[in-house]
Amino acid sequence: MRRFFACCSFLVLLFSPSLLAKELKVVTTVKPLGLIVQALTDGAAHNDILLPPGTSPHDYALRPSDMKKLNDADLVIWVGPELETFLVKVLAEKENSLMLTAQKTIELRHYAHEGEVSHGDHTHSHDGVDPHLWLGPTQAIQAANVISEQLINIDPLNKKVYEDNLSQFVAEVEQTIEALAQQLKxxxxxxxxxxxxxxxxxxxxxxxxxxxxxxxxxxxxxxxxxxxxxxxxxxxxxxxxxxxxxxxxxxxxxxxxxxxxxxxxxxxxxxxxxxxxxxxxxxxxxxxxxxxxxxxx
Known part of the structure; x- marks a missing residue:
């Protein structure tokens, strides 16, 4: 009888959701976006930032190690083709990617018309979306809401952690906006x-x-x-x-x-x-x- 209960106890532990759940792997492209995600995933997920510090996303070339990070990720968060052109083909067939410029709840600004610019193997216009949305604190909060919703969808066991992190992030950014408004006025x-x-x-x-x-x-x-x-x-x-x-x-x-x-x-x-x-x-x-x-x- 003791052996039976010991065996059952072992099975309960073995198949416990907390033991079965693996840590979510999140990859972001540029560091400022990664900083937002780190605030939202603290205590719940592992984060990787794709581009090395000081690297420009405008002319980046993917390395084999980058491809491994992208393939191993549970979620890839990027701005969009307006910034990371090098990811367009790579992420075209990946369902686990979140493109921020495609989100209707983020208030994006647009460039005034300045014509088309050639970048060797591609050409794009600068009369479209301004992709530097992380430089807008309001847009950062809007992006944080979108990202948190996606994190909860794929990792519901950590819903409370994501919600608490989001609440703290929004409060701190709003405080910073208020302080900077007084400082810069x-x-x-x-x-x-x-x-x-x-x-x-x-x-x-x-x-x-x-x-x-x-x-x-x-x-x-x-x-x-x-x-x-x-x-x-x-x-x-x-x-x-x-x-x-x-x-x-x-x-x-x-x-x-x-x-x-x-x-x-x-x-x-x-x-x-x-x-x-x-x-x-x-x-x-x-x-x-x-x-x-x-x-x-």
């Missing part, structure tokens, strides 16, 4: 130029005064007319700051700014220096606001 009339047109979501949220950009896409070299126009504005003291980016050479920015009184600073849309973890996205958002504040002052 006195600087709303200060003009500036950015290296490439990536910050529209952030700029709209905080009503900042961007005068222009060197290039629409970092794959595209700034045109001579653009550089002349920017330099003329800088000499006329129309702007107080010009932002470069760590992923790209600042040489062209330095050459245009040379001889003027304008400040030079760096904006990092890819969160290169931000530590991964549950607080990563909020730290990234606050750091971005501080970069604007320091240069525009």
């Amino acid at each position: 006195p600087l709303a009339d200060r003009g500036y130029y950015v290296f490439h047109d990536a910050y529209g979501y952030f700029e709209q949220t905080f009503a900042l005064n961007k005068l222009g950009h060197f290039t629409v896409n970092p794959d595209r070299r700034p045109g001579a007319k653009t550089l002349v126009s920017i330099r003329r504005a800088l000499k006329a003291e129309a702007a107080v700051c010009v932002f470069s980016e760590p992923q790209f050479s600042p040489a062209v920015v330095k050459s245009v700014v040379r001889g003027t009184k304008v400040n030079i600073s760096t904006l990092d849309p890819m969160a290169t220096e931000i530590a991964e973890g549950k607080q990563g996205y909020v730290q990234f958002l606050a750091g971005l606001g501080q970069s604007f504040t320091n240069c525009l002052k």
Whole structure:
């Protein structure tokens, strides 16, 4: 009889849902998006970020190790073909992928018409969706809701964890929005130029005064007319700051700014220096606001 009960107890343990459930594997493409997902999956899932730190998604080439991560993932979260063009064919037949630019509940902004840009093996227009949605705190919250819903669908055993994480994430981002609004409001009339047109979501949220950009896409070299126009504005003291980016050479920015009184600073849309973890996205958002504040002052 003792052997019977011992055997039954062993079987109960063996087939217990908590033991059978394996940890969910989630892959995100770019680090800022990964920071959002890390906040949402803390204590419930394993996360991998596909692109190495400091890498631009505009010209990335997949490695065999990347393909293994994608194939092993239970869920792949990407922005969409507007950003990660290299994933379009790879994810075309994968049902376990979540494309954020296809979600109707995320308020996406659109570029003004600037023509088509050739990227060697493909051409796309920059009069479509702005894919840098993680730079908008409102869009980050909207994306977090979509992602959490998907996580719960495929991992219902951790529903409470995902719901609690989402609630905390939304509260912290909303607090950061409020703090940044007060911080940036006195600087709303200060003009500036950015290296490439990536910050529209952030700029709209905080009503900042961007005068222009060197290039629409970092794959595209700034045109001579653009550089002349920017330099003329800088000499006329129309702007107080010009932002470069760590992923790209600042040489062209330095050459245009040379001889003027304008400040030079760096904006990092890819969160290169931000530590991964549950607080990563909020730290990234606050750091971005501080970069604007320091240069525009």
